[in-house]
Amino acid sequence: MEIFVQQFINALALGGTYALLALGLAMVFSVLGLINFAHGELMTITGYAMFFAIAAGIPFPIAVILGIAAATLAAILMERIAFRPVRDANTATMLLTSFAVSTILHMLFQNLISARPKAIPVPDWMIGAINLGGLSIGVIQVMSITATTLLLLALTVFLRRSILGIAMRAASLDFPVTRLMGINANAVIATAFGISGLLAGVAGVLWLAQRGSVDPLMGFLPVLKAFIAVVLGGLGSLPGAVLGGFVLAFIEVSLRAFLPDDWLPFRESITLTLVIILLLVRPEGLLGRKDAVR
Amino acid sequence: MSEQGNLLAIEGLAVRYGAIEAVRNASLEVREGEIVTLLGANGAGKSSILNAVMGLVPVAEGRVVFEGQDVAGQPPERIVRRGMTLCPEGRHVFSNLTIAENLKIGAASRRDKSEAAATQADMLALFPILDERRDQLAGTLSGGEQQMLAIARAMMSQPKIVLLDEPSLGLAPQIVDTIFELIVRLRDRGATILLVEQNVDLALEIADRGYVLATGDIVLSGPAADLRGSGDVERAYMGSH
Structure with a gap:
């Protein structure tokens, strides 16, 4: 029972990180029809921003905020510089652009910083565990679950209550008619990228807290997982992306916990x-629409 | 400057999709307070004209003069903010939003949110069925109700002119009558309307003036009363102009 609860919490924590990443991918996809393969690099940017901030003697909590801000800003710049000029081109062009952005950033990280991992010293209190009725739960897990819950709640309120949030949901269904409502297309798309960057930044911090280091390819694997989560949840569905992230994490954690040792490599x-x-x-995915064709 | 009294003047408009010329040389005027109808068979280019006027498709040639200023080539969001809006063909309500949210987003271009709320109350009074179902998803409405919502949503921006694209499309005859009565009521309340229709008889019944479009050209125009009686509209439809 105890190991079960422990693994359940592990899965929630991992699922939260996947969900944040998947949600960022899904937000951009829902307004632009683009799967942004440079999404993982936003996580990496968070990592390097934190690395340099800490190296400059900035306290850890402020480095975290700077890391998240860096990813948000990078996402908005990515849209402005790379994607806006090709917005009216076909989907394949945008997809290739995102590969190009991803590759260029890899090269920059490798050549300007280092191909080797850079350590990000995590404060001692984060490495410990909290004792909760006989269960020891990692501080990082608790932070991960809390951050995910708060962000998902805030985002839900934004999408339900604000005009821009409602516009983003409308745009995911019908962009031209959303513009007919007087909604500025650039504002909707820039907001989607900004939010995707923010979510990637938070996911990046949670990921880094587990790994303790950043390298140029850090973002690749988690974003690949997030992409699987998005497809699993239903391409274009925001709740689907979140659900997909959690389902994927539950499958992974269960297999890691309960699979016989000699099966683990598989x-x-x-x-x-x-x-x-x-x-x-x-x-069509877990929560996707049957008629969803893009 | 445009001719006096013209709220909207389309001058020598051409719309092309690649090599295909959808609209060749269309000119028409709408004066304040009028219902003007643009008729034509399927594929004549009516929707292309409306979409080009709104900036949804590029204007290849010509001018779109709204309140004395050429707005051709401006993005749709800016044209809506100037006071012209389109209720698109096929209704296009946001089926994943509630009715209240559809109306709310219709007022996105307005600064004064309390005035927008007043317009929303006004629209819900005009369309009681929408009021009853305010918190339901728009996708659950019937076709006629969706058309009402689409019109109400367009009115939420408090436009000086509304372009209505085929509001009768795919609706049962009684519902079509209701929709047309509503269009007349909107005009009586001060709206100016450019109505694209395939239902020629009904459109000419409520319109002040009409234009007939055939394969990208305006082939006939005049007061609705004159067009109604003569066989010219049918002849223009058949393409024997």
């Missing part, structure tokens, strides 16, 4: 096989 393949089976049963 756990990624087993995870992906399960995802494929889910998609065979529901090709």
